[in-house]
Amino acid sequence: MTSMGKTRRMMSVGLIGAALALTLAAPARAGATPAAALDGRTAETGATAIGWHLTPTGTDARFRGLAAVDRRTAWAAGSKGTVLRTTDGGRSWRNVSPPGAAELEFRDVEAFDARRAVVLAIGEGEASRVLRTEDGGATWTEAFRNTDPRAFYDCMTFFDRRHGLAMSDPVDGKYRILSTRDGGRSWKVLPNAGMPDALPGEAGFAASGQCLVSAGPRDVWLATGGGATARVLHSADRGLTWTATVAPIPAGDPARGVFGLAFRDRAHGIAVGGDYRKDQPSPRAAAVTGDGGRTWRASATPPPAYRSGVAWLPHSGNAALAVGPTGTDLTTDGGRTWRTVDTGSYDTVDCTRDGSCWASGEKGRIARLTGR
Secondary structure, three states: OOHHHHHHHHHHHHHHHHHHHHHHHOOOOOOOOOOOOOEOOOEEEOOEEEEEEEOOOOOOOOOOEEEEOOOOOEEEEOOOOOEEEEOOOOOOOEEOOOOOOOOOEEEEEEEOOOOOEEEEEEEEHHHOEEEEEOOOOOOOEEEEEOOOOOOEEEEEEEOOOOOEEEEEEEEOOEEEEEEEOOOOOOOEEOOOOEOOOOOOOOEOOOOOOOOEEEEOOOEEEEEOEOOOOEEEEEEOOOOOEOEEEEEOOOOOOOOEEEEEEEEOOOOOEEEEEEEOOOOOOOOOOEEEEOOOOOOOEEOOEOOOOOOOEEEEOOOOOOOEEEEEOOEEEEEOOOOOEOEEEEOOOOOEEEEOOOOOEEEEOOOOOEEEEEEO
């Protein structure tokens, strides 16, 4: 291992250790404001400190799309056609929004490095679009514009720098899958013969950019809600054929279902969601799988409220963060039990291989998890 690799590994291990110490120090009572709060403040846990450090973005856009590349580079995509990029660890953000995009709602961004990124705009008909940049956002190219008024694209994911998918709410009773083989430069609709029928009222949630996620070169999962049951669909062949499994997360209403997924490998995954309405409880807001999504188990101690985003901490094996409008929760046992460690509002979270974690949400909030 190179000295740089050792340094990054030590950073990641230190951050994980801080997170583990924090969960032991935080209060267990749901909804309590923890003494070790992360919302822009530093929490002392013995010799270890950890905190969500809010970064200055200079905008009030809501960022539901987040792509963390490494500890220095991250992209965020949000309302009013806003795209931001940092290359200095969040100390400053550059507005790299596509020209003329103010009417678009960006809900997902996938970034390959500091220069190349793909953003997804949601909405009915032509409001759903995919744009790509190869020069850090200096210029953008429209790679796809939806012309079917029945389609509404929600999320996208990439297996590698070339192969990726985007998903639309059901059209003709089945989810529509869009595919790229050239890094997002061009897209085509895949045949739907291998897609199971959607449930009545079922759809995806464009809440965090995590309703479509992948792990490895071919496996991809799709989160659903709005139907009689919440489901997770899985494909092992890059979206050609799918199987559907019920997830034990609140359903039976257009506001309920699975909102976010995270897989640390092709077997171990976490689903989060619930009911996004502020006045409605979400008693079963998380579930876990150890067999690639063939079966799901409700978390024994779930987050206390609706959660829209989730991410595994790098190199941890069993630690992950879940975020939502009412707080951040931490698990250290693979999603079986969760403990609230922050009450700040975030919509999505993303972690990188070199040991950094980022979160973003309403009112221009973008934060980086820090520990020392």
